[in-house]
Amino acid sequence: MTLQELQQEHTASIAALEAAQSLEALDALRVKYLGRNGLLPGLVKQMKDVPAADRPAFGKELGAWRGEFEAQLNAKTAALQANETPTAGFDVSLPGRWHAEGVIHPVSRVIEETAEIFHRLGFTVADGPDIETKFNNFTALNTAPHHPSMDPSDTFWFDVETVLRTQTSPVQIRTMLDNPPPVRIINPGRCYRRDTTDATHSANFHQIEGLYVDVKPVSLADLKSTLAYFAREMMGPDIGVRFRPHFFPFTEPSVEVDFTCHVCKGKGCRVCKNSGWIEIAGAGMVDPRVYKHVGYDPDAVYGYAFGMGVERIAMIKYGIPDIRFLYENDIRFLSQLG
Numbered sequence: 001m002t003l004q005e006l007q008q009e010h011t012a013s014i015a016a017l018e019a020a021q022s023l024e025a026l027d028a029l030r031v032k033y034l035g036r037n038g039l040l041p042g043l044v045k046q047m048k049d050v051p052a053a054d055r056p057a058f059g060k061e062l063g064a065w066r067g068e069f070e071a072q073l074n075a076k077t078a079a080l081q082a083n084e085t086p087t088a089g090f091d092v093s094l095p096g097r098w099h100a101e102g103v104i105h106p107v108s109r110v111i112e113e114t115a116e117i118f119h120r121l122g123f124t125v126a127d128g129p130d131i132e133t134k135f136n137n138f139t140a141l142n143t144a145p146h147h148p149s150m151d152p153s154d155t156f157w158f159d160v161e162t163v164l165r166t167q168t169s170p171v172q173i174r175t176m177l178d179n180p181p182p183v184r185i186i187n188p189g190r191c192y193r194r195d196t197t198d199a200t201h202s203a204n205f206h207q208i209e210g211l212y213v214d215v216k217p218v219s220l221a222d223l224k225s226t227l228a229y230f231a232r233e234m235m236g237p238d239i240g241v242r243f244r245p246h247f248f249p250f251t252e253p254s255v256e257v258d259f260t261c262h263v264c265k266g267k268g269c270r271v272c273k274n275s276g277w278i279e280i281a282g283a284g285m286v287d288p289r290v291y292k293h294v295g296y297d298p299d300a301v302y303g304y305a306f307g308m309g310v311e312r313i314a315m316i317k318y319g320i321p322d323i324r325f326l327y328e329n330d331i332r333f334l335s336q337l338g
Ligand code: PHE
Pocket: 166, 167, 168, 169, 248, 251, 281, 282, 283, 284, 305, 306, 307, 308
C-alpha cells in the first residue's frame, strides 16, 4: 500500500464514521478498523515490509489515523447514546414545572378547628342528614304549628313531612333520641333556607350545632364560659363574648351571642358597623318541651344548646368581605388564605 492509498483509507474510515446512524453500525466500524484482525493492526504488522526510507511517514500517518478514528468513534458513540436514553433533550438548567397546590377551604378549616377546640372540652362530633323530617327540624324543636319559619317562602319542602333542614338543630333531636344523658356533641353541617343571595346571605350555608345535656346542673354561665373559651381559641386571646336576650322556640332563656369584632377589637369599625360586636350564634338553655319530645325527664336533666354560623366565623377570621367568595372557589382567592 502506498502512502497515498493509506491516506485515502484514512479519509474513507472517517467518512464511514460520520455516515453511521446506529450504535451497531459504529461497532461494526470499530471491529473493521481496530479489531484484532482489523485494518489498522494489519497495517501496523505490514510496516516491516515498507522500505526503511518511507517508514517514518507511514508510521506518522498510521498514528494520526488511529488517533483521529478513535476520537471520532468515541464522540459519535456518545452522541448516539444520548439520543437513545429517555432524558434525550432534557435541559437540566430549565426551571422546574409549577403545579397548583390545593388549599383547605376556609369553611372546612373553621369546621375542623371548631371540632378540635370542642374536642378538648369533651365534645364529640355527631352527624345528621341534610334532608330532615318536619318532626326533627320543627315539631320536636317546639316550633309552633304555623310558625313563619315553616312557610314555603322560607323553607324548602319536599312534601308535607320532609324538608331540607333549615338549621343543624334537628341533630339535637337525633342525638337525644338515640342516647341517654349525658350527651355532649357538636354537629357541623349544611343548612338550607330560601334566602336571596347577597354579601351576607346564601340559600345554602353551614352551621355548627352544640348540645350539652347532663344529669347534674348545667347553667347559662357554663354556656357562656364554653363559648368564651371557643372564641378565644378561634379568634385570639382578646376576644370577648356577650349575650343578648333573644327568642328561639327550643331554648329558654334564649340569647344571641356576639364576639368582639376582631378587626377593631371592639372599638368600632366598618366590619362591625361601628358596634364593636359581631353576631356569631344563637344559643340558650334547652327548653323543657324539647326534652319531652325526646323522652328525657325535664326535671332530671340540665343542658344548653348553641348554633353558630360557619361562614360568619370564616368571614371574620379571614377578613372576607362577601360570603359569595366562599362559594365561587376561585383558586386566586382561596390560595391567599393558604
Ligand atoms: N338553630 C338556631 C338558628 O338557626 C340557632 C340556635 C341553635 C339557637 C341552638 C339556639 C340553640 O338560628
